[in-house]
Amino acid sequence: FFDCWRGIKGEPTIVGTLYQMAQSIEGWFQSLGWVTQKCFVLIMALSLGGTLNIVSPQYFILDFDLIFKQLQVWRLITNMFFFGMFAGPSAFQVLINIYLFLKYSQQLEEAEFNGKRADYIWMFVISALIMTALGGGLLGARITSRGLLLVVVWIWCRRNASQQLNIMGIFDVKAIQFPWVLMLIHWIFGQGWEPDALGIVAGHFYIFMKDILPQTHGIDWLRTPRFLLNQYPEQRPVGGFGGTPTYMPASRAAPASGPPRSSFSGAGRVLGSD
Incomplete structure (x- = not known):
């Protein structure tokens, strides 16, 4: 019995194995983007x-009555991030939905919102306002976490429309088709299609206002508020340890190595993570 704790013939001990697992989990957690990390904790x-x-x-x-009459304002946030309980017949689907949310939120934060923490937070705020107004106000929805999942999936799929995604190892679809496939899967398993449709509406509103309208009419009505930009200034990765990038404000980013120049001769941009 005690040999299994000490290790046999050079094999790792149980304590050592658990320690390595803990380190792996910690490393994975630290690799998440700042916003995605906070969402995961919540x-x-x-x-x-x-x-x-x-x-x-x-x-x-x-519950608007409790929000306005008893000032239980936390419900405006918790209803979006409560994916369900890890027990009962829906536990597996809860885990799948959380996994999908983390996956596509992380990919958005690494690419489209790389170093743009304020913009990503603003996207969540806009989505929350739409889902609260439409879902809670018109449809009577009590929980909008599935809608939030579809917001993240929709935005990623629209901005990566040509990518091929594999569904459960059975068939491939283009990214632009994936939200509809996901909604169909939820409907087949008896979870309804309305929460997904709500997220698609909110996600497409954001895409229309941030991607389509500025290109067709040169108008951006969803600019990130100044107070958010001041709180979370735009950043860019400047390297790090263990594959995890370190960020610093773009306005104070370290200059490239080489001979000094008398003037700046180029437009700065946020580096991607491709």
């Missing part, structure tokens, strides 16, 4: 809180 806190009966999920749902 999602896990809500789901675990409900699963372990620490707090009732009734405190997470969208």
Whole structure:
């Protein structure tokens, strides 16, 4: 019995294995983008809180009477990030939805919103306003986390429309078709299509206002507010340890090596992570 703790013939001990697993989890967590990381913490806190009966999920749902009459304003946020509990018949689907959210949120934050923390937060704010108004106000939705998942998926798929995605190892679809396939899968498993449709509407509103309208009419009505840009200035990766980039404000980014120049002779831009 004790040999399994000490290790046999050079094999790692149980304690050592657990330590390595903990390091791997910590490394994965640290590799997440700043916004995605905070979303993950909130999602896990809500789901675990409900699963372990620490707090009732009734405190997470969208209820305008309680929000305005009792000032339970946290419901405006918790209803978007409560994906469900890790128990019961829907537990597996909850895990899948959380995985998909983290995957596509991370990819957005690494590419389209790379170094643009304020812009990414603003995207969530815009999506929350639309889903709260349409979902909570018109449709009576109590939870909009599935909608938030589809917002992230829709925006990523629209900006990577030509990429091929494999569905459960069975067939391939283009990225632009994936949101509809995901909505169909949810409907087949009895979860309804309305939450997904709500997210598609919110996601396409953002795409139209940020990508289409500025190109066709030169108008950007969804500019990130100045207070957010001041709080989270635009950054660019300047290297790091273990493959995790270190960011610094773009306005104070370190100059490239080489002979000094008397003047700046080029327009700066945020480096991507391709």
